[in-house]
Amino acid sequence: MGKIIEHLEEATIRFAGDSGDGMQLVGTQFSDTSGFAGNEVNTFPDYPSEIRAPEGTLYGVSAFQVHFGKEHIHTTGDFIDVLVAMNASSLKVNKANLKIGGVILANTEGFDVRNLQLAGYANNPLEDGSLADYTVYAINMAHEIKSQLSDIDVPTKILAKTKNIFALGITYWLFNRPLEPTVEWINRKFKGKDDVVLANVHVLRAGWNFAEKHDLFQKQYVIDKSPLPRGRYRSLTGNQGVALGLVVAARKARLPLFLGSYPITPATEILQAISGYKKYGVRHLQAEDEIAGICSAIGAAIGGSLAATTTSGPGLSLKTEAMGLAVMTELPLVIIDVQRAGPSTGLPTKPEQSDLLMAMFGRHGEAPMPVLAAASPSDCFAMTLEAARIALKYMTPVLLLSDGYIGQASEPWRVPEAQALPDITADFATDRAAFAPYRRDPETLRRLWALPGFQGMEHRIGGLEKEDGSGNVSHDPANHERMVRIRAEKVERIANDIPEAQVEGEHAGDLLMISWGSTYGAAKTAFEKLRVSGQKLSHVHLRHLNPFPKNLGDILKRFKRVVVPELNSGQLKWLLQARYLKPVIGIGKVQGKPFKSVELENELKALLVEDEVRV
Amino acid sequence: MKTQIDELLERPHEGSLVHSAKDFKPNVDVRWCAGCGAISVLSPSQRLMPELGVPKEKIVYVSGIGCSGRFPYYMDTYGFHSIHGRALAIASGLKISRPDLSVWVVTGDGDNMSIGGNHFIHTCRRNVDLNIMMFNNEVYSLTKGQYSPTSHRGQITKSSPIGVLDDPFNPVALALGSGATFVARGHDKDRAQLQQLLKRAFEHKGTSFIEIYTNCRIFNDGAFDLYTNADTRDNHTIFLEHGKPLIFGKEKNRGIILDGYTPRAVSLEDGDYSVNDLLIHNEKDSTLAFILANMTYHEDLPRPMGVLQAIYREPYEARVTAQIEHEIATKGEGDLVKLLMGESSWVV
Numbered sequence: 001m002g003k004i005i006e007h008l009e010e011a012t013i014r015f016a017g018d019s020g021d022g023m024q025l026v027g028t029q030f031s032d033t034s035g036f037a038g039n040e041v042n043t044f045p046d047y048p049s050e051i052r053a054p055e056g057t058l059y060g061v062s063a064f065q066v067h068f069g070k071e072h073i074h075t076t077g078d079f080i081d082v083l084v085a086m087n088a089s090s091l092k093v094n095k096a097n098l099k100i101g102g103v104i105l106a107n108t109e110g111f112d113v114r115n116l117q118l119a120g121y122a123n124n125p126l127e128d129g130s131l132a133d134y135t136v137y138a139i140n141m142a143h144e145i146k147s148q149l150s151d152i153d154v155p156t157k158i159l160a161k162t163k164n165i166f167a168l169g170i171t172y173w174l175f176n177r178p179l180e181p182t183v184e185w186i187n188r189k190f191k192g193k194d195d196v197v198l199a200n201v202h203v204l205r206a207g208w209n210f211a212e213k214h215d216l217f218q219k220q221y222v223i224d225k226s227p228l229p230r231g232r233y234r235s236l237t238g239n240q241g242v243a244l245g246l247v248v249a250a251r252k253a254r255l256p257l258f259l260g261s262y263p264i265t266p267a268t269e270i271l272q273a274i275s276g277y278k279k280y281g282v283r284h285l286q287a288e289d290e291i292a293g294i295c296s297a298i299g300a301a302i303g304g305s306l307a308a309t310t311t312s313g314p315g316l317s318l319k320t321e322a323m324g325l326a327v328m329t330e331l332p333l334v335i336i337d338v339q340r341a342g343p344s345t346g347l348p349t350k351p352e353q354s355d356l357l358m359a360m361f362g363r364h365g366e367a368p369m370p371v372l373a374a375a376s377p378s379d380c381f382a383m384t385l386e387a388a389r390i391a392l393k394y395m396t397p398v399l400l401l402s403d404g405y406i407g408q409a410s411e412p413w414r415v416p417e418a419q420a421l422p423d424i425t426a427d428f429a430t431d432r433a434a435f436a437p438y439r440r441d442p443e444t445l446r447r448l449w450a451l452p453g454f455q456g457m458e459h460r461i462g463g464l465e466k467e468d469g470s471g472n473v474s475h476d477p478a479n480h481e482r483m484v485r486i487r488a489e490k491v492e493r494i495a496n497d498i499p500e501a502q503v504e505g506e507h508a509g510d511l512l513m514i515s516w517g518s519t520y521g522a523a524k525t526a527f528e529k530l531r532v533s534g535q536k537l538s539h540v541h542l543r544h545l546n547p548f549p550k551n552l553g554d555i556l557k558r559f560k561r562v563v564v565p566e567l568n569s570g571q572l573k574w575l576l577q578a579r580y581l582k583p584v585i586g587i588g589k590v591q592g593k594p595f596k597s598v599e600l601e602n603e604l605k606a607l608l609v610e611d612e613v614r615v
Numbered sequence: 616m617k618t619q620i621d622e623l624l625e626r627p628h629e630g631s632l633v634h635s636a637k638d639f640k641p642n643v644d645v646r647w648c649a650g651c652g653a654i655s656v657l658s659p660s661q662r663l664m665p666e667l668g669v670p671k672e673k674i675v676y677v678s679g680i681g682c683s684g685r686f687p688y689y690m691d692t693y694g695f696h697s698i699h700g701r702a703l704a705i706a707s708g709l710k711i712s713r714p715d716l717s718v719w720v721v722t723g724d725g726d727n728m729s730i731g732g733n734h735f736i737h738t739c740r741r742n743v744d745l746n747i748m749m750f751n752n753e754v755y756s757l758t759k760g761q762y763s764p765t766s767h768r769g770q771i772t773k774s775s776p777i778g779v780l781d782d783p784f785n786p787v788a789l790a791l792g793s794g795a796t797f798v799a800r801g802h803d804k805d806r807a808q809l810q811q812l813l814k815r816a817f818e819h820k821g822t823s824f825i826e827i828y829t830n831c832r833i834f835n836d837g838a839f840d841l842y843t844n845a846d847t848r849d850n851h852t853i854f855l856e857h858g859k860p861l862i863f864g865k866e867k868n869r870g871i872i873l874d875g876y877t878p879r880a881v882s883l884e885d886g887d888y889s890v891n892d893l894l895i896h897n898e899k900d901s902t903l904a905f906i907l908a909n910m911t912y913h914e915d916l917p918r919p920m921g922v923l924q925a926i927y928r929e930p931y932e933a934r935v936t937a938q939i940e941h942e943i944a945t946k947g948e949g950d951l952v953k954l955l956m957g958e959s960s961w962v963v
Contacts, residue, residue, distance in 0.1 A: 032959065181961075184959065185959065232963075233962070235959075244955060248954075248955070256618050258708065258712045260708055278943075279943050279946045279947065280949030281616060281939055281948075283939070285707065288704075295708065299704070299707060299710075299711075300711070303620075304620040304712075304713070305712045305713075322698065325697060414963075415955045428623055452672065452713065453672055453713070454623055454624070457672070458691055459694070463696060
């Protein structure tokens with residue numbers, strides 16, 4: 001019997017199961033394969049902070065969502081088209097987000113009495129008719145694997161761990177995806193473990209064949225290739241982007257790279273990646289604590305390295321005193337904060353944009369520091385280069401904000417030509433006669449980097465206030481005020497050296513949306529949808545938060561109303577109002593979850609309607 | 616790949632490498648109190664530097680906060696006066712990234728044993744090649760006289776007007792317990808001995824820790840008199856020398872024997888013991904080092920001074936370098952193009 005083929009513009013699939021079910025792994029594979037197949041992709045791993053939460057529980061559900069399509073894929077997908085539910089709890093916690101008419105691919109083993117009980121189902125939803133609005137594929141995956149692989153000699157123990165791969169095979173059939181990228185990945189990942197390779201490759205194919213042959217499966221979906229620029233692509237998470245960015249920045253500045261970091265969710269992957277880059281000459285220290293992380297980086301900066309430290313909120317709190325030292329000693333340093341929901345331990349695996357004001361002001365004394373924010377996983381790479389550029393050119397610590405969402409999420413990334421990436425300037429003092437530790441470049445106000453080991457420039461600096469020019473310790477009141485102003489002015493002047501803010505939509509008018517960081521995707525999608533429907537709305541996305549782009553004040557003046565969506569209670573709103581004395585409408589969300597684009601669309605629509613009423 | 620740092624460091628040293636102590640005295644006033652024990656560490660340091668055969672631009676002093684923190688300003692080398700407790704973390708990053716430098720850390724009992732305690736134990740554990748001079752005056756002086764983690768029980772200070780309730784750290788035992796490879800103790804009243812210890816610390820590859828008793832004239836005057844004054848110190852301290860029996864006393868008439876694992880002070884005059892019965896110091900014996908360190912707060916035993924332990928373990932920064940070299944030798948130097956491409960990529 002022929003199967004129906006339906007063309008789609010985009011789709012969202014969510015793999016959900018127990019923490020130990022391998023959902024992150026198959027989600028990543030589905031995402032990579034969709035990129036390989038030529039689609040735009042955006043992913044979101046959503047996992048509990050427990051490593052292996054008790055099986056079958058609602059709070060132990062681990063999920064990986066993939067939004068893919070032909071064009072305009074800026075978010076991880078508001079609602080789910082296909083839900084892979086390995087147990088009853090994964091259905092329970094995700095059903096609310098499933099589109100009516102969507103597909104549920106359920107592993108019936110995970111819907112036994114115990115699992116139903118843990119999920120709080122009185123009756124089995126797969127059998128009681130409560131899922132009549134959905135297309136349900138209920139399969140006993142273990143049973144099907146066994147019967148499909150009856151002629152293959154692989155230990156049962158290994159086969160028992162392949163249910164996720166079987167489900168992946170079925171989803172590949174559903175979306176007509178090639179198996180080769182995953183087959184290749186299995187071969188690479190389990191190299192040397194022949195049994196494991198054999199089992200997984202066969203189970204992947206078995207999943208596909210099962211769907212192909214079984215009458216249950218009537219409909220396949222096809223998504224056309226995206227009109228992507230030509231080139232070589234790979235999948236990139238934000239945290240990978242930062243790690244690559246640091247290595248590339250050091251090469252482009254012709255400096256050694258040093259990373260001093262302490263493991264913390266959700267930033268740890270950066271430390272892990274860097275620790276494997278020894279053949280690139282990278283030195284790193286997994287420090288005894290967050291403070292030693294940044295302090296060792298400051299030590300490396302004294303010695304002429306491009307130095308970096310990576311962390312998340314609680315770690316940033318611990319680093320604040322040392323950040324002030326880097327401000328005072330005017331040493332280049334890249335600090336990456338992969339934000340998570342706070343305060344305190346907060347929600348370690350959930351994203352938030354709530355460290356902005358801390359990034360701006362969270363140091364004692366007046367200690368201004370450039371602050372940047374990455375918009376997407378691939379932008380983490382670009383903004384890491386930008387952070388290093390500013391740090392080295394202006395001799396200043398720079399804080400780059402990412403968050404748990406873009407840090408862990410992945411998207412296809414067009415691999416840049418390493419050679420074509422611009423060089424980064426890092427100047428050292430070499431003129432002994434003219435040397436003074438705090439003598440400044442009149443234009444940028446930077447001081448020069450004097451390298452220990454370089455003869456004739458022996459000098460002493462530190463956290464005590466410096467005399468302008470000589471760098472000697474000074475308690476002179478007038479000098480202190482002058483130095484406070486110089487440090488502020490130096491950061492302000494960076495505005496001359498960063499791109500102006502770009503307005504999408506009308507250049508002037510009624511409503512301007514300003515987004516920053518990871519809200520880019522949802523904001524951009526909402527903006528595009530409203531524009532298509534004929535609404536008048538403009539959009540600016542900010543990557544430089546301190547200093548702001550030079551033209552931002554003028555842009556704000558040209559709009560009657562300004563709205564800022566952010567994953568906090570109004571921090572950029574606060575900054576804009578304070579800086580430009582213009583009332584800003586805030587759209588805040590603090591649920592440990594990114595915005596859905598539809599949420600923003602609705603909020604913006606309401607604002608636009610309000611305007612019509614007012615007019 | 617050659618970096619800008621490599622190129623800058625390639626420039627040959629101009630002029631003579633023979634420095635004198637004067638070359639290490641910058642043109643600034645020393646602002647410690649008159650008679651401060653720290654001053655007694657400064658001149659041996661300035662005198663030692665020319666002996667080392669190291670170009671002075673290769674020497675860096677890093678300090679934390681406290682009276683000791685001022686030390687770098689008084690040495691005409693590269694110097695960094697950092698924040699409270701963090702000198703070791705900063706110095707570690709510097710040394711790991713720049714193994715060519717001779718890095719000295721100047722710290723105090725508050726800076727290093729209290730707020731910086733975590734960095735101290737981990738630096739010792741890693742064995743980063745740093746020379747740590749810890750000025751111990753058993754009090755917080757720069758904040759004007761509160762008790763420190765080495766103050767003794769009952770000590771009267773501004774924050775313990777009725778007496779300290781804490782027991783003190785024994786810094787040399789803490790260093791040994793944390794895995795320090797070179798552990799020594801000196802004091803401010805014997806500059807020649809101190810200079811010798813500093814030299815040994817410099818020569819030692821790996822973390823060198825020297826606890827230096829420095830008298831604070833203002834807030835804890837005389838704390839170490841018993842152990843440092845010429846007329847009492849011989850009877851109350853023992854200077855450890857590798858391979859030699861543990862003899863002490865003004866008349867060299869007393870010694871240390873080991874009774875089981877317990878050291879005991881004995882007389883060499885009453886006929887019960889001779890020099891042949893005495894414990895022989897061995898810097899390479901870590902078990903012995905612990906026993907000696909634990910003599911510290913025993914009233915019946917002389918306080919051990921000198922080198923308690925000097926053993927070799929590959930310094931941390933050398934291991935980092937070796938790992939990089941091994942990776943490059945076996946896998947080839949990292950290629951940015953391949954790095955960016957990652958494990959799997961595709962062409963559109």
